Amino acid sequence: GAVLRAALLFGCIPLSSCSGVQSALDPAGPEAANVATLFYVMLVGGSLIWIGVVGVLAYASRLGREPHSERMAGWVILLCGAVGPAVILGALLSYAVWLMPNLRPWTSSGEPGLRQIEVTGEQFWWRARYLDPSGAPLFEAANEIVMPVGERVLFTLKSPDVIHSFWIPSLGGKMDAIPGRINAVTLEASKAGLYRGACAEFCGPSHALMAFTVKAVEPAAFEEWLDERAAVDRPSDAEGLAVFLRHGCGACHTIAGTQANGEIGPNLTAVGARETIAAGTLPNTTEAIARFIRNPEEIKPGVHMPAFDMLPDGDVEMIAAYLKGLK
Numbered sequence: 001g002a003v004l005r006a007a008l009l010f011g012c013i014p015l016s017s018c019s020g021v022q023s024a025l026d027p028a029g030p031e032a033a034n035v036a037t038l039f040y041v042m043l044v045g046g047s048l049i050w051i052g053v054v055g056v057l058a059y060a061s062r063l064g065r066e067p068h069s070e071r072m073a074g075w076v077i078l079l080c081g082a083v084g085p086a087v088i089l090g091a092l093l094s095y096a097v098w099l100m101p102n103l104r105p106w107t108s109s110g111e112p113g114l115r116q117i118e119v120t121g122e123q124f125w126w127r128a129r130y131l132d133p134s135g136a137p138l139f140e141a142a143n144e145i146v147m148p149v150g151e152r153v154l155f156t157l158k159s160p161d162v163i164h165s166f167w168i169p170s171l172g173g174k175m176d177a178i179p180g181r182i183n184a185v186t187l188e189a190s191k192a193g194l195y196r197g198a199c200a201e202f203c204g205p206s207h208a209l210m211a212f213t214v215k216a217v218e219p220a221a222f223e224e225w226l227d228e229r230a231a232v233d234r235p236s237d238a239e240g241l242a243v244f245l246r247h248g249c250g251a252c253h254t255i256a257g258t259q260a261n262g263e264i265g266p267n268l269t270a271v272g273a274r275e276t277i278a279a280g281t282l283p284n285t286t287e288a289i290a291r292f293i294r295n296p297e298e299i300k301p302g303v304h305m306p307a308f309d310m311l312p313d314g315d316v317e318m319i320a321a322y323l324k325g326l327k
């Protein structure tokens with residue numbers, strides 16, 4: 001009874017991470033499926049070795065008390081303690097080496113025709129530049145990646161500050177974004193859905209708050225979204241925009257079709273349509289946007305954006321409502 005309860009209790013901890021929007025064991029693409037398979041094969045192999053070694057240990061602990069054959073004991077220890085693990089580890093190694101070409105589906109030059117998204121890890125958010133298949137820039141977005149289902153997408157990874165790591169567990173392995181060089185990884189989503197990505201390399205106080213959303217949509221919907229995002233003329237709340245510009249927000253942020261063209265901070269062109277704000281940290285509500293503008297440091301320690309709690313009454317709310325309305 002007690003053993004079973006303990007086994008169930010400890011079993012629940014790993015099982016609780018097997019599903020959801022950010023799990024390598026709930027794959028939504030071919031690369032991630034390879035990773036998940038490798039994990040289960042390794043788990044089985046490791047368990048066999050563990051059972052063998054514990055068995056030898058239990059057997060050996062009884063030898064001192066009971067009459068036994070030295071020859072037999074020697075064989076058991078040799079087989080379960082050395083030959084068995086060597087065979088299993090050898091098999092696991094061969095399997096992993098065989099699988100490896102599929103686990104690193106990156107390309108340095110870019111195959112012609114691949115959809116490209118240039119992702120830059122910054123302290124502590126993600127810049128995403130959408131390129132057409134020839135490499136010409138289309139537009140920029142932040143902290144949310146939209147990609148077509150059933151199509152390999154080439155992500156080129158950069159960083160202007162420290163090392164970050166781009167990881168969408170549901171879609172595949174991670175890849176570092178390193179200052180001074182460009183890394184690349186291709187990922188494919190095989191089913192439509194909402195996934196979560198994260199920074200997987202410690203990069204400063206808000207490393208844990210550097211997440212992003214991945215929306216995999218049908219190819220037709222993706223093309224539609226591209227056209228929508230590339231369109232510069234969009235309806236806008238002129239009064240909110242005026243307040244935004246008056247307080248200098250446009251020095252750091254870009255909003256397509258307005259005078260706001262700063263390059264330092266996240267592009268806010270369609271920020272109202274995002275699932276979350278502050279790189280996956282807060283739900284996208286007017287209240288949360290206002291809270292972030294007043295004191296970003298309180299939400300995201302180490303953030304480069306200064307606090308704007310000195311703005312006149314009502315202005316923060318107006319800016320927040322304006323941003324929430326940008327779709």
Ligand code: CUA
Pocket residue numbers: 121122124163164165199200201202203204206207208210
């Ligand atoms: Cu960026 Cu950790």
